Amino acid sequence: MQRLAGSILIIAATTGAGWMYGTELKNYLQMMRYIRYVAGLIKGELEYTGAPLAEVFRETGRRVKKPFSTWLVRMALEIDEREATAFARIWNRGIDRDLKELNLKSEHSILLKELGTFLGQIDQDTAGRSMQLYLNRLDLEIEKLREGLAAKRKIGNCLGVMGGIFLVVVLL
Amino acid sequence: MERQDRRSQILKILAKSIRRIIEEEIPDMDSLQEIRMRTGQPLRIVKDNKDQAVPERKYHIVTKEEMRETLDYISRYSLYAYENELRQGFLTVEGGHRVGVAGKVIMEKERVKNIQYISSVNIRVSHEVIGCADALLPYITKNMQVCHTLIISPPGCGKTTLIRDLIRQISDGNQYVKGCSVGVVDERSELGGCHMGVAQNHLGARTDILDCCPKADGMIMLIRSMTPQVIAVDEIGTREDIHAVEYAMQCGCKLIASVHGLDMDEASKKPVLGELIRRRMFERYVVLGNGEHPGEIREIYDERGRVLCRDLRAVY
Numbered sequence: 419m420q421r422l423a424g425s426i427l428i429i430a431a432t433t434g435a436g437w438m439y440g441t442e443l444k445n446y447l448q449m450m451r452y453i454r455y456v457a458g459l460i461k462g463e464l465e466y467t468g469a470p471l472a473e474v475f476r477e478t479g480r481r482v483k484k485p486f487s488t489w490l491v492r493m494a495l496e497i498d499e500r501e502a503t504a505f506a507r508i509w510n511r512g513i514d515r516d517l518k519e520l521n522l523k524s525e526h527s528i529l530l531k532e533l534g535t536f537l538g539q540i541d542q543d544t545a546g547r548s549m550q551l552y553l554n555r556l557d558l559e560i561e562k563l564r565e566g567l568a569a570k571r572k573i574g575n576c577l578g579v580m581g582g583i584f585l586v587v588v589l590l
Numbered sequence: 591m592e593r594q595d596r597r598s599q600i601l602k603i604l605a606k607s608i609r610r611i612i613e614e615e616i617p618d619m620d621s622l623q624e625i626r627m628r629t630g631q632p633l634r635i636v637k638d639n640k641d642q643a644v645p646e647r648k649y650h651i652v653t654k655e656e657m658r659e660t661l662d663y664i665s666r667y668s669l670y671a672y673e674n675e676l677r678q679g680f681l682t683v684e685g686g687h688r689v690g691v692a693g694k695v696i697m698e699k700e701r702v703k704n705i706q707y708i709s710s711v712n713i714r715v716s717h718e719v720i721g722c723a724d725a726l727l728p729y730i731t732k733n734m735q736v737c738h739t740l741i742i743s744p745p746g747c748g749k750t751t752l753i754r755d756l757i758r759q760i761s762d763g764n765q766y767v768k769g770c771s772v773g774v775v776d777e778r779s780e781l782g783g784c785h786m787g788v789a790q791n792h793l794g795a796r797t798d799i800l801d802c803c804p805k806a807d808g809m810i811m812l813i814r815s816m817t818p819q820v821i822a823v824d825e826i827g828t829r830e831d832i833h834a835v836e837y838a839m840q841c842g843c844k845l846i847a848s849v850h851g852l853d854m855d856e857a858s859k860k861p862v863l864g865e866l867i868r869r870r871m872f873e874r875y876v877v878l879g880n881g882e883h884p885g886e887i888r889e890i891y892d893e894r895g896r897v898l899c900r901d902l903r904a905v906y
Contacts, residue, residue, distance in 0.1 A: 469668075469671055469786075470665065470667075470668035470672075470786075471668045471671075472668070497667055500602050500603070500662075500663040500666070503606070503659055503662075504667075505662070505667035508667075538665075538667040538668045538669070538670065539669075540670065541670050541673065542671075542673070
């Protein structure tokens with residue numbers, strides 16, 4: 419009886435782990451889609467109002483959820499304080515500090531940081547085009563994640579169950 | 591404006607190395623008029639009407655990096671947002687301080703598109719003189735209403751400061767004039783010193799400002815949208831401006847305007863403005879003097895050209 423209970427627990431745990439892996443992948447994809455949404459809002463605000471970055475971030479920060487709202491509003495405050503020698507420093511520091519909890523993959527973090535190197539440095543039209551380029555690259559990344567998602571989730575689930583069974587067999 | 595506020599507003603827009611020098615060299619910002627930065631040249635200030643390099647013992651040569659950093663701070667890392675202002679050669683920062691710029695001009699279709707490679711920055715500290723129009727107001731009001739008034743003055747004699755205080759007093763009201771809605775067309779952000787659309791100078795509780803708007807268009811827009819009782823504009827000059835002034839006068843609005851000129855004779859000789867003066871459209875003419883101090887009122891005339899007052903005490 420104890421063996422049966424133990425086996426069920428092991429299989430349930432590994433199945434759960436497999437399911438968690440799949441859910442994390444799904445959540446990551448959703449988060450990337452939300453980053454795209456935030457970047458789209460910034461682009462729209464920049465193009466429509468032509469306002470300085472602090473106002474653009476403050477306005478966008480009001481319309482998005484945490485931690486993006488905290489990130490944008492804090493950046494607006496830091497811009498007003500004028501303590502950093504370049505805007506890219508404020509942008510990068512903000513990503514490292516406020517978006518840390520998102521656990522972005524390094525390539526996606528670098529992609530997001532690249533955006534800060536040209537924001538504010540170029541005229542409005544070029545900024546709009548550069549933002550569009552960034553959105554296109556983000557779309558590609560999202561597409562890559564989406565394509566692999568179904569297969570990876572399936573593998574995660576199967577491996578969870580199979581791994582559990584394998585462990586039970588080995589332990590018995 | 592609070593003294594401390596003004597100090598921090600000015601310091602905030604300077605590159606850190608220059609910030610330190612100004613902090614050490616100028617403990618009192620009240621007498622500071624200008625900070626001039628030119629790439630490769632010593633940092634200079636104008637204080638108490640005296641131009642001097644700082645620090646006095648060992649001049650500080652302004653570098654390209656300091657210029658770039660200062661521009662980043664002035665524009666809050668968003669130079670693109672100030673393209674329209676830069677096209678005119680200046681932008682206004684928080685507190686109404688004016689930043690003039692010079693560098694390489696980019697042309698497009700025979701018009702200035704932008705300024706690139708900015709090599710000179712001139713920060714003009716805003717000094718609002720509250721109450722400088724106190725002595726003038728009794729002469730330009732009748733039955734608690736302001737008269738159509740033209741201020742004639744050579745450049746640098748304080749006409750903008752005078753108009754600004756007139757606007758504030760007319761808008762808020764006092765013993766000479768009943769408070770009324772005032773529309774201000776501030777083409778170069780000199781009257782309101784607007785920053786992000788909000789006036790940084792005191793222009794009164796009933797004042798609506800069209801910032802960075804051409805005067806001729808702005809006056810008509812204000813009449814249609816804000817129904818002002820008084821319209822104020824600074825430095826009218828073009829034919830369109832003067833036609834818009836005439837239009838505003840015929841719409842039941844009282845008008846306060848200023849024009850560059852030495853005296854009444856010179857103003858009367860201006861092509862379109864002269865015609866308005868001959869038709870006695872303005873009820874009062876205020877001529878400012880070119881004396882030692884800005885704001886000296888030399889003469890005030892009525893619509894017939896009769897002198898109402900001469901050599902009014904300097905009001906600044």
